[in-house]
Each structure stands twice: as structure tokens, then as C-alpha cells.
Amino acid sequence: MNVVVVGMGYVGSVCSACFASRGHHVVGVDTSEFKVACIERGESPIVEKGLSELIATARREGRLNATTAIASAVPAADIVLVCVGTPSAEDGSLDLTHVKRACAEVGRALKGTGRFTTVVMRSTMLPGSVLSELTPVLEQACGGRAGVDFGVAYNPEFLREGTAVDDFFGADYTIVGAGCERSAAALRELYDGVGGELIVTAIPTAEMVKYVNNSFHALKVAFANEVGRLCKRESIDSHEVMRLVCRDTKLNISPVYLSPGFAFGGSCLPKDLRAIHSRSRHHGLELPVIGNVMRSNDLHVEEAVHLIERFRRRRLGFLGLSFKAGTDDLRESPILRVIGTLVGKGYGVLLHDPNIDMERVLGANRRFVEDEVPYLPERLRGDLDQVLAESEVVVVGNRSREYREIGPRLRSGQVLVDLVAAVDRSTVTAGEYHGLAW
Ligand SMILES: NC(=O)c1ccc[n+]([C@@H]2O[C@H](COP(=O)([O-])OP(=O)(O)OC[C@H]3O[C@@H](n4cnc5c(N)ncnc54)[C@H](O)[C@@H]3O)[C@@H](O)[C@H]2O)c1
Structure with missing residues (x-):
């Protein structure tokens, strides 16, 4: 191509x-004559392992040129990849000045070519940038319409400096946000045989994946470093600890716990986070990532309350009270904080959980109910149909099997608030479906 x-x-x-x-x-194409001259001499303008050799070979074989004259290069292109900088502005927001200028120049050069060229943004940019900010610039400059006269796509760049060439050839996947099928096809042809699996998605999704990837990388570094700081105070080998943590590919280095859902709870995670946070404070050590996880979790509980209140209906039915399906352990179940807040505000609340039978709630669990959720026994119903019939808003709080199938049983006007992504929204034909964070 x-x-x-x-x-x-x-x-x-x-x-x-x-x-x-x-x-x-x-x-x-670059505005820097120095970089253009480097490439034209067959040299790399940057230090990057393996790049000089690739540039020298490509130049020798006549497959790589460089120029400062964008207007002469673009008209013959099947694909234009925009890789200019997107720096931070003074206030931390993203500065799209360079990329807008580059798009205007590309658009002007595309005017009247009669060729369907796909313009692919590779620079990192926030969701919405391609469709709301750059596509209009391209359309105005070339006097045509995206998807008709030219294509638009977003192809995030995942290469790491220092190993960029190896990353290019050994990528796990290539993500393509495509505005139309012709653009997706052009990128499939470009990447044919490299880049791992090519996955086509919506442009804003592709834009977001880039930021989520980098946020996750940064989070992992900060988390591991906090573990290191704490281990050092405890004279524990932090590398051995993290090696063992990473050896668990079932729960730790895996997709488990990485799907948006409801707040965590139960008898272990909150208690153990509090204990490790308290130990770090004992050392006079600040661990902002680990120390703020509970705060983030609390905000997620508050978000659920806001979402339920938004519908301004008074009769609420909660399905699933334990922190996860298949247990009757109610201790620190986050849905109970949502229910408690709404009971306190005078909402009419009915409760259902297939695993909770007050006759059989015993020991620490029973004491927890008596002390923390005294309203529970009188509002608990054994009959799911009754709760569905008497509720204006039905809230699903865990993934028990019977709740996953309630979609078709909702009536018109009824609202389903799904806190745990249990219900397939396409099965809700009469009522309204609302997910907590999706
Ligand atoms: N560096 C990385 O490892 C990396 C990895 C992934 C994503 N990104 C993203 O990719 C984008 C580019 O990053 P980079 O590190 O390559 O930036 P860079 O600053 O090294 O290169 C940008 C180049 O664009 C040129 N340029 C600017 N305006 C131009 C115009 N109108 N016409 C032609 N050339 C123009 C500049 O002269 C410069 O050579 C950024 O959005 C960055 O966030 C970078």
C-alpha cells in the first residue's frame, strides 16, 4: 500500500x-528538516533498538522516503497515519493543536484527489477527539464527507520505547477503531501478517482503550512500588512477594476482578485492606494507592444510591443481599449500605435472597444482622414474584441464577437497576434497564 x-x-x-x-x-512527513534529512540519508532520527537497520534497508530498497512537503505526499496515499505529538496543556488537559494542524494539512492535500484515502490517527487522544474534533477539521479542509469521500480511523499505539520494533512485530493485538467498513478493510490490509489479532471496534472505544492501558500500567507500577516500600519496612523480600503474587494466573494476573460491577465487600477484602493500611501507618508510611482503595469502593456504593434515587420512585425491591451469589454471608455486603441509606430516607423496601433464611442465619452473621441491619427480617420475602410485583424499581445486587433471568418478567414502566451486570439487557422488553457503570 x-x-x-x-x-x-x-x-x-x-x-x-x-x-x-x-x-x-x-x-x-515531518516539519523538522533534520528528521527528514536523517531518513533520506538512511539514518534513524531517534535512538531505538533495531530501527537504524530497518530504515537503512528500507531506503536502500526504495520503500521509504521522507519530506517536509505534506501536500505532495498525501494525494497518492491509500492510508495516512497521523503520529504527531499530543502534549499536556498547562492545566493538564490534552493539547490537540498539532494534530488539528496536521489534519487540516492532510485534508487540504486530499481535496479533489478522487481517491478514497483512510486517515488514521495514531497519536494518543481522549475519547471523542477523532469524531468531534478532528473529523470536522478534515471534512472542512477537503470539502468531503468522512465515510463517503475519505475514511477515518483510530489505531492506538502500544509500542514501548526501547523495545518498539520488537513490540511492533510481536504485538498481541492491534486495535482499530473504524468509522466505516472501507477504513477497517484498509487497516486489515496494512497489518496483514503483523500486529497479532486485528480487532475492529468503535472509534471512542479504541481511544479509551489506550488511556485505560496506560492508566493500568501506571497503577501496576505504583502498586508494586507501594508493596516494595511496605515490604522493606517489614524486612520482607518484595521481589519474592510480587513474584509469588504474579505466579497466580487464575485470580491475580487474569481477567478476574477486572470487569466493571458493584463494590467489593464480604468478610475479607475490607478487613484485610484496613489491616494493611493500619500497618503501613504504624511505620509512618503513606501508601496512597492501597490506602485509597476503600475510598474508591465507598464512592461506588454512593453511585448506586444516586442511580436508584434518580428515578424518583418510592417502592424498591432488592434482589440479592449477600456480597456474592451462592453464600449467606452478609458481613460487609455493600448492597446493605445502599439499602440502609434508602431505608433511612423512608423508601419502601422489600428484600429477596435465595440463600438468606432468617431462621438459619447464625453466629457472627446473625449478630451482624441484629446490630447492623435490624430492618432486614421484617422486609425479607421468600417469594421473588411478590417482590417483583410490588416494586417500582428492582435492584439486582448479586448474580444468583434466578436474577439473571428476570429481564422478560419486568412490566412496562418498571425500572431495573443492575448493579452486577447480571441481566442481559436485550431480554428487558417491557421495563427500562440501567447498569451501574455500563
Ligand atoms: N513515544 C511513545 O512511545 C508513544 C507510544 C504510544 C503513543 N504515543 C503517542 O503518539 C504521539 C506521538 O508521540 P511521539 O513520542 O512520537 O512524539 P514526538 O514528539 O517524538 O514526534 C512528533 C513529531 O511530529 C512532528 N510534527 C508535529 N506537527 C507536525 C505537522 N503538522 N506535520 C508534520 N510533522 C509534525 C514533530 O516535528 C515531531 O517530529 C503522541 O500522541 C504520543 O502520546 C507515543
Whole structure:
């Protein structure tokens, strides 16, 4: 394919050389004459392992050129990859000035070519940037419509400096947010044989994945470093601890616990977080990531209360009281905090849980009910149908099997608030479905 790469910095020079090595014809564009001259001499404008060799070979074989003249490069392109910088503005917000300017130049160069070129943003930008801010710039500059006269896509860049070339060839997956099928097809052709599985999704999803990936990487670094600081105070080998943590690929390094749902609770996580936080304070040590996890969890409980109150209905039915399905352990179940708040505000509340039978709630669990949720016994109903019939808002609080299937049983006007992503929203035909964070 004929590929134009706008911006020959860390991202642009690596993808130019890598795509050229795959047999594509690449023209790199940059405003910096120095970078353009470097590429034209067959040298890398940046220090990056393996890049000099790739650029030298691509130049020798006539598949890589560079220029400062965007207007001459773009008209022959099947694909334009925009890789210019998106720095932080003074207030921390994202500065799209360079990328907007680059899009205006690309758009002007596309005007009247009669060719369907796909413009692919690779720079990191917040969700909404491509569709709301850059597509209009392109449309205005070229006088055409996205999806009709030219294509728009977002292809986030996941390469790490220092191992960027290896990352390019060994990627697990390539994410493509595509505005139309022709753009998706162009990117499939570009990546044919490299980049792992190519996954096509909506443009804002692709934009968001980039930020979530980087936030997650940053969170992991900060978390491991907090573990290290605490272990050092305790004279424990932090590397051995984290090696063992990472050895568990069932619960730790896995998708488990990484799906948006309701707040955590139960008899272990809150108690253990409090204990480790208290131990760190004893050392005079601040661990803001670990120490603020409970705060984040509390805010999620508050979010559930706000969502339920938003519907301004007084009769509420809660399905699922224990912190997860398949247990009758009510201790620190976060749904009880939601219920307690709403009972306190005078809402009419009925409760159901297939595993809770007051006759059989014993020991610490019984004491917890008597002390913390004294309203529970008189509001608990054994009959799910009765709770459904008498509630204006039905709140699903755990993933018990019978709750997953209540979608078709809702009546018109009834609201379902799903706190745990238990119910398939397409099965809710008569009522309204609302997820907590989805
Ligand atoms: N560096 C990384 O490892 C990395 C990884 C993933 C994503 N990103 C993202 O990719 C984008 C680019 O990052 P980078 O590190 O390559 O930036 P960079 O600053 O190294 O390179 C940007 C290049 O764009 C050029 N440029 C600016 N405006 C131009 C224009 N109108 N026409 C032509 N050239 C223009 C600049 O001269 C510069 O050479 C950013 O959004 C960044 O957040 C970077």
C-alpha cells in the first residue's frame, strides 16, 4: 500500500520503518528538516533498538522516503497515519493543536484527489477527539464527507520505547477503531501478517482503550512500588512477594476482578485492606494507592444510591443481599449500605435472597444482622414474584441464577437497576434497564 506517516518522532519513525519492511511504500512527513534529512540519508532520527537497520534497508530498497512537503505526499496515499505529538496543556488537559494542524494539512492535500484515502490517527487522544474534533477539521479542509469521500480511523499505539520494533512485530493485538467498513478493510490490509489479532471496534472505544492501558500500567507500577516500600519496612523480600503474587494466573494476573460491577465487600477484602493500611501507618508510611482503595469502593456504593434515587420512585425491591451469589454471608455486603441509606430516607423496601433464611442465619452473621441491619427480617420475602410485583424499581445486587433471568418478567414502566451486570439487557422488553457503570 502507499502509506504516508505524518510526524516522524518516536511513533512515526518506528511505524514507517516497520511498515516499509513489510513491503509497503512509505513516505514520512515531518516539519523538522533534520528528521527528514536523517531518513533520506538512511539514518534513524531517534535512538531505538533495531530501527537504524530497518530504515537503512528500507531506503536502500526504495520503500521509504521522507519530506517536509505534506501536500505532495498525501494525494497518492491509500492510508495516512497521523503520529504527531499530543502534549499536556498547562492545566493538564490534552493539547490537540498539532494534530488539528496536521489534519487540516492532510485534508487540504486530499481535496479533489478522487481517491478514497483512510486517515488514521495514531497519536494518543481522549475519547471523542477523532469524531468531534478532528473529523470536522478534515471534512472542512477537503470539502468531503468522512465515510463517503475519505475514511477515518483510530489505531492506538502500544509500542514501548526501547523495545518498539520488537513490540511492533510481536504485538498481541492491534486495535482499530473504524468509522466505516472501507477504513477497517484498509487497516486489515496494512497489518496483514503483523500486529497479532486485528480487532475492529468503535472509534471512542479504541481511544479509551489506550488511556485505560496506560492508566493500568501506571497503577501496576505504583502498586508494586507501594508493596516494595511496605515490604522493606517489614524486612520482607518484595521481589519474592510480587513474584509469588504474579505466579497466580487464575485470580491475580487474569481477567478476574477486572470487569466493571458493584463494590467489593464480604468478610475479607475490607478487613484485610484496613489491616494493611493500619500497618503501613504504624511505620509512618503513606501508601496512597492501597490506602485509597476503600475510598474508591465507598464512592461506588454512593453511585448506586444516586442511580436508584434518580428515578424518583418510592417502592424498591432488592434482589440479592449477600456480597456474592451462592453464600449467606452478609458481613460487609455493600448492597446493605445502599439499602440502609434508602431505608433511612423512608423508601419502601422489600428484600429477596435465595440463600438468606432468617431462621438459619447464625453466629457472627446473625449478630451482624441484629446490630447492623435490624430492618432486614421484617422486609425479607421468600417469594421473588411478590417482590417483583410490588416494586417500582428492582435492584439486582448479586448474580444468583434466578436474577439473571428476570429481564422478560419486568412490566412496562418498571425500572431495573443492575448493579452486577447480571441481566442481559436485550431480554428487558417491557421495563427500562440501567447498569451501574455500563
Ligand atoms: N513515544 C511513545 O512511545 C508513544 C507510544 C504510544 C503513543 N504515543 C503517542 O503518539 C504521539 C506521538 O508521540 P511521539 O513520542 O512520537 O512524539 P514526538 O514528539 O517524538 O514526534 C512528533 C513529531 O511530529 C512532528 N510534527 C508535529 N506537527 C507536525 C505537522 N503538522 N506535520 C508534520 N510533522 C509534525 C514533530 O516535528 C515531531 O517530529 C503522541 O500522541 C504520543 O502520546 C507515543
